Amino acid sequence: MAAGQGRRGIRAPLVAGLLLLCLLLPATANAAKTYIVGDAAGWSKNVEASWLGGKTFYAGDVFVFKYDKERHDLVMLGGKGYRRCQVPRRSSKSRVLRTGNDAVTLRRGNNYFICGQPGHCKNNMKLAVKAW
Template identity: 60%
Template sequence: MAAARRGRGSASGAMVVILCLAALLMEAVPAATAGKTYYVGDAAGWGRNLDWWLAGKTFYAGDVLVFKYDKEKHDVTVVGGKGYRRCKVPKNKNTVVMHSGYDQVTLRRGNNYFICGMPGHCDNGMKLAVKAL
């Protein structure tokens, strides 16, 4: 009979250890669905030279960037690394160009690149590179 009790005690002890480990892991890993919302450029909105705005922020896949701007003067174009570095809007049908003045983009894991596609704007610093974990 002592052996039977020991067996049940071991199983419940192992279960407690497993539950504690699961709780610790849930706190250590950021939730993929948490999705924090960021307003690009804060009150100033989508504009030039936004490195100051990026400073100190950690972005995760699922976070949302909100681009606020004058839709008569600017846009938000999603580009790859080459388009970002060269300030060139790709000439293909899959290029995403937004121009509502209040665009929301959900970040994907890795590098996310955005430029203003209006002539000269990106070359003058209206671009943003965000790495999401």
């Protein structure tokens, strides 16, 4: 050891490295994930009851909705439209997607999705998720 360095000279870089690691861990622990909604069954009725259980989602996670675009669609909307199973005529909160393979990034808070085809939402083709 160099004169005057003592044990502190060795610990300082170690402590600095550990502090940096602690600062970086929260950022990597919540890295965005991609989910196929409904897994193999895809975007279909009862997905809320059969697929959501036990999952926690975060803002920035991506939901991929796979469905038959000739029979279904995906409507992103507000809570009122979700509860009423009603696609708003004009709203800055709603968006209709029809590709059959739609990727949606969750925003913090409540995110609502329905199938806008007649009767589909009322037959439980809808999904409400909270992203932290």
